[in-house]
Amino acid sequence: MEQRLEFSEALLKKYDQTGPRYTSYPTAVQFVPALNADVYSNIAQTASQDNPEQPLSLYFHIPFCDTLCYYCGCSKIITRDYSLAIPYIEYIEKEIKLQAPLFGNRLVTQLHLGGGTPTFLDNQQMTSLMQMAKDAFTLDESDQREFSIEIDPRSVDNERIELLANIGFNRLSMGIQDFDPQVQKAVNRIQSKEDTLNVINHAREVGFKSISVDLIYGLPKQQLETFSVTLDSIIGAKPDRVAVYNYAHMPHLFKTQKGIKEVELPNGELKLKLLALTIEKLTNAGYIYIGMDHFSLPEDELSIAQRQGTLHRNFQGYSTQAECDLIGLGLSSIGKVGNSYSQNEKDIESYYSALDKNKLPILRGVELDKDDVMRRHIISELMCHSALTFTEIETMFDINFKEYFKQELLDLETFTEDNLLIISEDGLQITPSGRMLMRNIGMQFDAYLKPGGRKGKKGTYSKLI
């Protein structure tokens, strides 16, 4: 398995186009209202009858944040009214009680609390939420479980970290973005380095197995010198995983980004330099490039899974647990059950109103056909392993690869000419310099983006750099 990475500024510039991040295929823009609560219930029950041993993953979305980070493109509700969490937890409980019976006794091996800010909940609410999950589902209690939570270092203390470990979490992730005070002021997220590093250290002391941090390059006021200092501090703290995202300034789509002054944003040249610096520092410190903005230490499970060919990609990004059906709980959350995706209501009144009627709050979704499943598998292989074997796809899906994907193979020639991809008799192999562009290569298999391909809605996606 190829884990090396080569950075080429010229090629990144050449291929700097917009595209999906493929946490799902088809992407959420293809979701339709026809996949409603009744259809979802049938799919879930059939999936559980057909595969009763297949493990489950639970995702809980906590949408509240007490302050606004200007760069944010997430689905969230900004409020300092902490009492809003009380009814929200009650409605999540109703939703759990509607979802759990559809899935029998399947083991929950993966659980994730995301947001928004999950640590908007107080200790008692957090404990109740985990107890509700425990009462309704069979939670894995072994060391193999992946129970993770996104925390905001500004809203947790040592006692909170200990509580999270005691109620079952063994992984955590946190946003850092940049420690530089000027940048933090420009994005309205003041987060001290000391508090953040303390959270990392204390989490490790109380037994968290994996700690992941997020950085963003391309934020206002960012400079090479100051970002270099941030990177050194992060590397010194040795988190198991580092995700480095490109800030996509799209204020027409995300109104909260209007708080960012465009004149303070780094230009394309500087963004490339920030990215190059990040890659250089992380790889020199021993981090492995997993793909799509993600780095992990060589001994981390993601790096090992990639070396062993067992890495997968889902809504939470890269994962070692592919075979799970994912149940999305809470406002706007997305689930993946059988060959379908579904998304909950995005407006809190509609979410509550459906549950008041004892109805699952499903807004929309999509059922995948054979072509979708095959293309999803191909894109996932490229994103996770930088390679695919034609015979594997042919055996799995009963097709002749070179005939079925004749046009795609022609479209990929530009990547072979630039030495980003090798097309052999047996399959595709992304080269070390192509790994930064795996999204562009995967896009060639996206039938919804192809001229003359499948009919679907046009999405608005972020640029590569």
Ligand code: SF4
């Ligand atoms: S970045 Fe996170 S904490 Fe900040 S507003 Fe968005 S969801 Fe809330």
